[in-house]
Amino acid sequence: xxxxxxxxxxxxxxGGSLRxxxxxxxxxxxxxxMGWHRQAPGKQRELVAATAGTxxxxxxxxxxxRFTISRDNAKNTTYLQMNRVEAGDTAVYYCNVKxxxxxxxxxFAFDSWGQGTQVTVSS
Numbered sequence: 001x002x003x004x005x006x007x008x009x010x011x012x013x014x015g016g017s018l019r020x021x022x023x024x025x026x027x028x029x030x031x032x033x034m035g036w037h038r039q040a041p042g043k044q045r046e047l048v049a050a051t052a053g054t055x056x057x058x059x060x061x062x063x064x065x066r067f068t069i070s071r072d073n074a075k076n077t078t079y080l081q082m083n084r085v086e087a088g089d090t091a092v093y094y095c096n097v098k099x100x101x102x103x104x105x106x107x108f109a110f111d112s113w114g115q116g117t118q119v120t121v122s123s
Contacts, residue, residue, distance in 0.1 A: 009117030020080040022095030031099035034078040038091035092116040
């Protein structure tokens, strides 16, 4: 099973910056999609940003121009740079990674989630 290790969450003042990191661990053959979701209290989990392949990037309208998703292919690490954060960005942020792994000599798709990291924006 591919596990994800997230880091970088914490308390930040409104207008400040924070960078989240997500590193997959375990055995896998390749990674195709990497993304960040968030869930605020009382709300459904929503997609914040995602990247796939060599050029596809998607952002939620609420974070466009403020957040940047990036990927270090050598380390298979994804980052979410959060700038000009707002109170509405307060949530638990989850990393999601999709790819392929070998099991018993066969290639299977996997879809893994991180444990979540809390981001709290103070106003």
